[in-house]
Amino acid sequence: MRLILLGAPGAGKGTQAKKLSKKYGIPKISTGDILREAMQKGTALGLKAKSYMDSGQLVPDDVVIGIVEEKLKDKDCVKGWVLDGFPRTLQQAQALDRILTGIRTSIGHVLNFEVDEEKIIKRISGRRSCESCQSAYHIYFNLPKKDGVCDSCGGRLIQRNDDKEETVRERLKVYQEKTQPLVNYYSERSLLKKIEADDDIENVFTRICSFVL
């Protein structure tokens, strides 16, 4: 199972990637999570990424391509993987093709999460995440058991800088310009499957599982 989750920020890719990873026992490679973790640890990568992320811009291609290449070459990835938030530009998609050819594998499916933009704004600005373990919650759709506290590790729930409404609007603009062209790139190769993602988490997951099996 080798999957790419494509779609606007806030379309629910991260949540579904986590569920797929658990159900099928494959690693989830989420560039956003990796970059946020680096930022939290204050590594050189994190410091480089911070200003781009906080303003809703994309981190430079060479940086994210290097991260993904290293992960895909890991032995955990032999049985499959789910890519969440990568590729996001044509250059990244082409680099991914080269990396996969180099390790003699290929993309299984590209799932394109389709959602309405106004719903995305409501969805993202309601998002909260654990500052320790990054688990995701939502003030309307996925409440923690105890207000402001992570169910998994007891960490504090916070709103990411890039989930604030004006940054979300910028991220959607960047998505339209840079990432939307990938829909054609993959549909021309008959890899694309549309996923109606304006629905609750379990319904979307059931839909995805019926496609990828």
Ligand code: AMP
């Ligand atoms: P996400 O959680 O996937 O929405 O990513 C959050 C932020 O991380 C994005 O707004 C970008 O600044 C950065 N980022 C994540 N993945 C990529 C990528 N593939 N290319 C460039 N920047 C990325």
